[in-house]
Amino acid sequence: MxxxxxxxxxxxxxxxxxxxxxxxxxxxxxxxxxxxxxxxxxxxxxxxxxxxxxxxxxxxxxxxxxxxxxxxxxxxxxxxxxxxxxxxxxxxxxxxxxxxxxxxxxxxxxxxxxxxxxxxxxxxxHRDVGTKYGHGVYFSSQASYSHSYTEPNTRGERCMFLARVLVGNATIGTKYTKICPRGFDTTTDGSYIYVIYHDAQAFVTNNQPPLESFTIQQCTAEDEDGAIAVCLKTGDSGNDASLLFNDPKVLGYRFVAPYIHLSPDLAFVLKDSEGNVCGYVLAALDSVSFYTQYVNEWLPKMKQLYPNIPSENERLKEDWEIIYGFHNDNLQSFKLFDDYPSHLHIDLLPIAQRKGYGTKMIHRIENELQRRGSTGVHLGMAPNNTRALHFYTKLGFTILANGQDTMWLGKKLV
Known part of the structure; x- marks a missing residue:
């Protein structure tokens, strides 16, 4: 065994x-x-x-x-x-x-x-006022400010409640204010934030989000700063690009301001009921002529405004790429399409999106270009911006070319 x-x-x-x-x-x-x-x-x-x-x-x-x-x-x-x-x-x-x-x-x-x-x-x-102006219920008289605290649903829709608030006699509040000071009814930031301390001071007038009215207007010199701000707020593939740039205007100096100065007849802005710029559509009738002006007239001004290209150690933000272009761009730097001689840019803040104004602005600029004899228009967009791609293709744009950082789309206007 x-x-x-x-x-x-x-x-x-x-x-x-x-x-x-x-x-x-x-x-x-x-x-x-x-x-x-x-x-x-x-x-x-x-x-x-x-x-x-x-x-x-x-x-x-x-x-x-x-x-x-x-x-x-x-x-x-x-x-x-x-x-x-x-x-x-x-x-x-x-x-x-x-x-x-x-x-x-x-x-x-x-x-x-x-x-x-x-x-x-x-x-x-994380953005929260918390108890900065008092330990109460917060309201804002500016719909655009309240909008920034809303969260979109799966369809991108946001909701706010329109309420009537008894403000009464208001005083500046602090984080130590737990009850309203004697002789006052509300505390405030001194501008558009109000804090109430009794439920009876406010009631909701309806359960529908307030309607914002917008108008499309010819862009003027007074609208330039507002349009540049919109460019920054939508500059990261449609999202806020404020954290990507040290200079809040440099992106707008590349993609917005040149059109307002060199092609003013084809520059339009979208304004809300308070006169704030919430979007823009900009175009050039003939891209070759526009870029020639851009190189000969606009870039010298930018070189004076930004005389130095950021060094390697300073390239932590996206500013350097724009400034580098100011110093080195020429006519060969820009994409051209013979069958689509015009080009456009359009951007809208989230508060103005999904209300049909983007479509209206595209139709407005297409009509203006067609009236001036354009046979086709093209535009560039970030390849990862799927919402924008869906928007453009729905309006009849087709893909012309694909690059590493840019997708080019075009539409015939005849």
């Missing part, structure tokens, strides 16, 4: 002993390959133009580097040691020490960086 057992043991043990080695090799290689693919993918995404200037991307890039080190050093040495049964860690003391350090701290550092990125996103998107 002992002879039989011994024979069985020696025939089974080698097979069982190979299993952990094979698992270490094949499972380790699978994790190594998939881990590196995901890490390189993360690194590529967060260093792209869309994300690289956001603070959270710095943390996520660093987290990807930590993960990359783990996969390419800690995991590889394990596969060699445990899978191929080569004692690399035992033979080489420096490798053993470095591996021990990385295996102990890469996970902790990666987790910490991910947590910091999460905190950054929470803080950067």
């Amino acid at each position: 002992s002879t039989i057992n011994s024979s069985a043991t020696t025939s089974v043990n080698p097979v069982l002993l190979k299993v952990p080695f094979q698992l270490n090799i094949w499972l380790g290689l699978f994790i190594f390959i998939t881990g590196n693919i995901s890490t390189i993918g993360n690194f590529t995404v967060f260093t792209s133009r869309m994300f690289r200037n956001r603070a959270c991307s710095v943390y996520l890039i660093a987290e990807s580097i930590c993960t990359f080190i783990y996969f390419d050093f800690v995991l590889v040495t394990r596969v060699i040691q445990k899978g191929f049964n080569y004692p690399i860690i035992n033979l080489y003391d420096p490798i053993c020490k470095v591996r021990q350090f990385f295996s102990e701290y890469t996970h902790q550092v990666a987790f910490t960086l991910f947590a910091l990125a999460t905190i950054d996103r929470i803080l950067s998107t």
Whole structure:
């Protein structure tokens, strides 16, 4: 019996002993390959133009580097040691020490960086007056300000309640104001925020969001600053680009102001009932003539306004790319289409979107171009702006060309 057992043991043990080695090799290689693919993918995404200037991307890039080190050093040495049964860690003391350090701290550092990125996103998107002007219920007399605190639903719609508020005698409130001071009915910021302390002071007049009335008007010199502000608020593929630029006007000096000065007859703005610029549509009848004027007349002014191109150390924001263009653009820098000689730009603030005004402004500029003899118009947009692409294609625009940062669309006007 002992002879039989011994024979069985020696025939089974080698097979069982190979299993952990094979698992270490094949499972380790699978994790190594998939881990590196995901890490390189993360690194590529967060260093792209869309994300690289956001603070959270710095943390996520660093987290990807930590993960990359783990996969390419800690995991590889394990596969060699445990899978191929080569004692690399035992033979080489420096490798053993470095591996021990990385295996102990890469996970902790990666987790910490991910947590910091999460905190950054929470803080950067959190906007709350809180109790700055008193511990009460807050109302604003400016619909545009209240709008900034609303959240869109899945269709992009937002909702506000129109209420009648008994303001009475108001005084400046502070974060220490818990009850309204004697002799006053409300506290305020001194402008358009009011805080009430009794429910009887306000009642909702209806359960429908207030209607905003907008008008399309010819752009004037007085509208330039407002149009430039709209350009910044929509400059990140339709989203707010304020955090991407140090100079809030430099983007508008490239994409808005030249049209107001060089092609004023084809510059229109959308204004709300209070006269604020909420959108614009700008066009050039003949792109070649416009860009010639732009290079010969506009760029010299920009070079005076921005005499120095930012250095490598100053290229933390997007300003440098615009300023670099001011100093280096020429007629060959611009995309032209023979069958679509005109071009346009259009941007609307969120408060003016999904109300039909974008379509009205496109039709307005198309009619103006057609009346002046244009046979076609083109425009450029960010390839990742799917909402804008849907909007343009619905209006009859088709894709003409695709670039790394720009998609070109065109529409015949005959």
